[in-house]
Amino acid sequence: MASFRFRCSECGEHYAEDEVDLLCPVCAGMQEPGCSTRGVLEVELNSLPTAWPAAPMSSPEALVDFLPLDSPARWPPLAVGGTPLLAVERLRQHLNAPDLWIKDDTRNPSGSTKDRASALVVAKAVEYGHDTIAAASTGNAATALAASAAASGVRAVLFVPANAPQAKLVQMLAYGAEVLPVDGTYDQAFDLCIEACERFGWYNRNTALNPFTIEGKKTAALEIAAAMAPQCPDTVLVPVGDGVILAGIAKGFTDLRRAGLVSRVPRLIAVQPEGSAALVNAIIAGDDDIHAVPDATSVADSLVVQAPRNGRLCLRQIRDSSGSAVAVSDEAILTAIGDLARMTGVFAEPAAAAGLAGLRASLENGLVDPTERIVLMVTGTGLKDVPAAGRAVDRPVPIEATLAAVQARVQGDNDR
Amino acid sequence: MASFRFRCSECGEHYAEDEVDLLCPVCAGMQEPGCSTRGVLEVELNSLPTAWPAAPMSSPEALVDFLPLDSPARWPPLAVGGTPLLAVERLRQHLNAPDLWIKDDTRNPSGSTKDRASALVVAKAVEYGHDTIAAASTGNAATALAASAAASGVRAVLFVPANAPQAKLVQMLAYGAEVLPVDGTYDQAFDLCIEACERFGWYNRNTALNPFTIEGKKTAALEIAAAMAPQCPDTVLVPVGDGVILAGIAKGFTDLRRAGLVSRVPRLIAVQPEGSAALVNAIIAGDDDIHAVPDATSVADSLVVQAPRNGRLCLRQIRDSSGSAVAVSDEAILTAIGDLARMTGVFAEPAAAAGLAGLRASLENGLVDPTERIVLMVTGTGLKDVPAAGRAVDRPVPIEATLAAVQARVQGDNDR
Numbered sequence: 001m002a003s004f005r006f007r008c009s010e011c012g013e014h015y016a017e018d019e020v021d022l023l024c025p026v027c028a029g030m031q032e033p034g035c036s037t038r039g040v041l042e043v044e045l046n047s048l049p050t051a052w053p054a055a056p057m058s059s060p061e062a063l064v065d066f067l068p069l070d071s072p073a074r075w076p077p078l079a080v081g082g083t084p085l086l087a088v089e090r091l092r093q094h095l096n097a098p099d100l101w102i103k104d105d106t107r108n109p110s111g112s113t114k115d116r117a118s119a120l121v122v123a124k125a126v127e128y129g130h131d132t133i134a135a136a137s138t139g140n141a142a143t144a145l146a147a148s149a150a151a152s153g154v155r156a157v158l159f160v161p162a163n164a165p166q167a168k169l170v171q172m173l174a175y176g177a178e179v180l181p182v183d184g185t186y187d188q189a190f191d192l193c194i195e196a197c198e199r200f201g202w203y204n205r206n207t208a209l210n211p212f213t214i215e216g217k218k219t220a221a222l223e224i225a226a227a228m229a230p231q232c233p234d235t236v237l238v239p240v241g242d243g244v245i246l247a248g249i250a251k252g253f254t255d256l257r258r259a260g261l262v263s264r265v266p267r268l269i270a271v272q273p274e275g276s277a278a279l280v281n282a283i284i285a286g287d288d289d290i291h292a293v294p295d296a297t298s299v300a301d302s303l304v305v306q307a308p309r310n311g312r313l314c315l316r317q318i319r320d321s322s323g324s325a326v327a328v329s330d331e332a333i334l335t336a337i338g339d340l341a342r343m344t345g346v347f348a349e350p351a352a353a354a355g356l357a358g359l360r361a362s363l364e365n366g367l368v369d370p371t372e373r374i375v376l377m378v379t380g381t382g383l384k385d386v387p388a389a390g391r392a393v394d395r396p397v398p399i400e401a402t403l404a405a406v407q408a409r410v411q412g413d414n415d416r
Numbered sequence: 417m418a419s420f421r422f423r424c425s426e427c428g429e430h431y432a433e434d435e436v437d438l439l440c441p442v443c444a445g446m447q448e449p450g451c452s453t454r455g456v457l458e459v460e461l462n463s464l465p466t467a468w469p470a471a472p473m474s475s476p477e478a479l480v481d482f483l484p485l486d487s488p489a490r491w492p493p494l495a496v497g498g499t500p501l502l503a504v505e506r507l508r509q510h511l512n513a514p515d516l517w518i519k520d521d522t523r524n525p526s527g528s529t530k531d532r533a534s535a536l537v538v539a540k541a542v543e544y545g546h547d548t549i550a551a552a553s554t555g556n557a558a559t560a561l562a563a564s565a566a567a568s569g570v571r572a573v574l575f576v577p578a579n580a581p582q583a584k585l586v587q588m589l590a591y592g593a594e595v596l597p598v599d600g601t602y603d604q605a606f607d608l609c610i611e612a613c614e615r616f617g618w619y620n621r622n623t624a625l626n627p628f629t630i631e632g633k634k635t636a637a638l639e640i641a642a643a644m645a646p647q648c649p650d651t652v653l654v655p656v657g658d659g660v661i662l663a664g665i666a667k668g669f670t671d672l673r674r675a676g677l678v679s680r681v682p683r684l685i686a687v688q689p690e691g692s693a694a695l696v697n698a699i700i701a702g703d704d705d706i707h708a709v710p711d712a713t714s715v716a717d718s719l720v721v722q723a724p725r726n727g728r729l730c731l732r733q734i735r736d737s738s739g740s741a742v743a744v745s746d747e748a749i750l751t752a753i754g755d756l757a758r759m760t761g762v763f764a765e766p767a768a769a770a771g772l773a774g775l776r777a778s779l780e781n782g783l784v785d786p787t788e789r790i791v792l793m794v795t796g797t798g799l800k801d802v803p804a805a806g807r808a809v810d811r812p813v814p815i816e817a818t819l820a821a822v823q824a825r826v827q828g829d830n831d832r
Binding site: 076077078079082084086087088089090104107109110111147148149150151153157162166167169170171173174175176178179180181182183184188189192195196199200337338341342343344345346347381382383384386389390392393394395396397398399400401402403406407409410 | 492493494495498500502503504505506520523525526527563564565566567569573578582583585586587589590591592594595596597598599600604605608611612615616753754757758759760761762763797798799800802805806808809810811812813814815816817818819822823825826
């Protein structure tokens with residue numbers, strides 16, 4: 001069992017596990033409207049392993065020494081993580097980037113990286129004796145909570161904007177979650193979830209607020225590092241909505257550097273859609289806080305936020321890693337869905353394909369050198385948003401069931 | 417490298433690899449209209465390993481000794497297989513079946529077990545020097561071929577009925593396959609694909625026809641057996657459409673028994689929808705061939721066939737294993753989607769949830785004893801068919817963004 005303290009990412013104050021709940025009690029009082037959350041807590045483990053585990057890094061037996069878990073038995077029995085790190089030869093050739101890798105997190109249980117956060121939150125809720133976990137989400141985070149809660153037999157109450165995509169809604173309902181579609185915005189659902197948790201004593205999984213969301217997502221970094229050891233990536237590109245996946249990647253490599261298992265934290269490059277680029281704007285302007293983008297919009301629904309809730313911590317982590325941030329157009333994201341699928345066999349939702357669009361932009365403007373050891377985080381399956389993928393492909397018209405019709409259709413291709 | 421011969425599943429004749437293409441040339445001439453395919457070839461490896469591999473069973477390094485592969489480098493670089501075998505504690509308690517396991521094949525690259533077949537077919541096509549592979553499919557098989565072909569850089573031409581589900585169509589198009597929607601039935605698309613392969617020299621991946629489809633799917637059995645060793649399942653339940661997944665499971669355990677790595681082939685229980693139950697009918701009637709069900713229909717679109725193309729071989733394999741077959745209603749399948757997701761966190765398409773419906777029926781009628789070591793094959797993700805899952809859940813009506821509205825909605829549950 002790995003014992004730990006919380007450390008405020010803002011003021012550096014330490015707290016014992018039972019002293020605080022979600023945010024730093026000092027910094028939590030200093031929130032500014034329209035800005036990112038202040039006082040996000042990070043987990044600081046009192047000791048870390050000094051050698052790579054013998055068991056696979058994604059197994060509860062290995063994770064228990066790297067996470068604030070009191071027992072491997074708490075980890076939801078759903079095989080979260082353990083996703084492949086793919087050597088994508090055809091995409092490497094296409095981009096002339098010979099050391100490019102894809103962390104294919106589309107292959108998590110509910111289809112996204114969010115399963116990593118939810119697994120740890122569910123494990124902690126069970127340890128704390130909660131029988132209900134609540135979350136506000138536009139999709140993947142709520143779905144992931146529903147899946148891990150189902151596997152562990154915990155009740156999940158999900159606050160979702162009433163206009164959330166149908167596929168994600170059906171999936172969370174199938175997992176047996178109690179879904180409360182809220183007539184209002186994501187922000188209203190988020191605040192209502194906080195109120196309800198206080199009123200009913202539910203455990204709150206809201207992203208960025210709950211410190212175990214970052215800590216759970218760090219398992220992606222642990223797996224990447226273990227698979228590459230003794231090498232380490234130079235650069236990791238991460239799509240950013242609220243910025244918790246990026247924070248988890250940073251936390252994972254930081255812990256491994258403390259443990260002496262990797263030599264450095266890779267350069268972290270945040271990728272945001274042009275229409276939802278609050279973090280990119282702050283990086284370019286050199287600001288320490290985020291200015292909200294009131295009418296944020298993108299085809300990558302999972303990345304649309306006015307101000308990333310975990311933006312302040314992300315800014316520090318990106319700068320500490322000598323990283324950066326790039327904005328990509330919706331058109332580039334849709335193109336990346338097709339390029340990624342065609343050249344690797346990985347079918348990604350728009351938010352997940354954004355990383356490849358960001359890599360292209362970073363190679364073009366010289367931010368990334370093509371010879372670096374690069375990892376792209378692909379964070380969610382394309383089956384989550386088929387209508388968006390439908391915009392990325394041309395639909396062929398039907399043919400008669402005759403060989404002549406086949407011949408006419410494929411003639412050009414076949415004679416190449 | 418594992419050398420091999422083909423063996424006709426019908427007449428037992430052996431052929432060298434370069435002697436035949438798809439079916440046994442003798443038995444292929446004896447097809448009867450409306451019946452299953454005669455003369456399906458099985459791969460007979462000339463030698464098999466006598467110990468479990470040191471590498472993970474799903475790795476190309478391990479597979480090369482168990483499959484007709486000339487090099488691990490042929491295996492598509494997509495991490496096919498390697499899916500979890502889940503100890504589903506909550507479902508065990510619910511069914512009072514303490515040794516129940518789920519092979520969660522929803523976590524394959526394109527979301528279904530079909531990736532296993534396509535990976536081997538693509539590997540063999542590359543070995544044989546084909547630059548184009550064609551297949552006729554209503555969905556998952558074509559999608560899987562598109563994914564493995566994309567990863568390996570081979571052209572895929574897919575014949576699909578023009579009315580195929582949109583999600584599956586979009587996914588295969590995203591992978592860059594050339595999709596030919598055929599104005600006609602699946603059977604017309606199937607025959608057209610055969611003609612086109614002969615005319616254009618393409619490699620034919622049609623299910624049951626291509627012997628490597630069965631052989632590729634046997635990797636699921638290899639993984640189950642390796643994970644359970646030295647134990648072995650008593651019973652495996654497999655949803656059946658054309659019957660190639662069941663044939664692959666049978667082949668895998670048969671090979672392992674030959675190798676001395678398992679003591680027996682588990683009892684195989686085929687599960688079919690009541691509206692598409694040609695194989696079940698033959699098992700009950702004691703027939704050696706299948707009689708077509710002309711108006712076959714089910715919510716489980718992946719299982720709808722008039723006569724399973726691999727039915728004759730399946731019948732023999734089921735009987736050799738002392739197995740059986742059960743039919744389940746569409747209602748039971750939809751219920752199983754919700755039960756499976758709620759109690760395990762595994763979200764399955766109707767065809768994949770059919771296995772659980774079949775287990776319920778088998779426990780009720782005494783075909784399976786609840787104390788057996790049971791494995792359910794869950795063969796495809798629920799994200800493949802969200803509309804069907806939508807029929808399995810109740811949609812909640814929206815609430816106002818107030819605590820009072822939350823309280824009113826959850827009152828009953830929360831006061832429990």
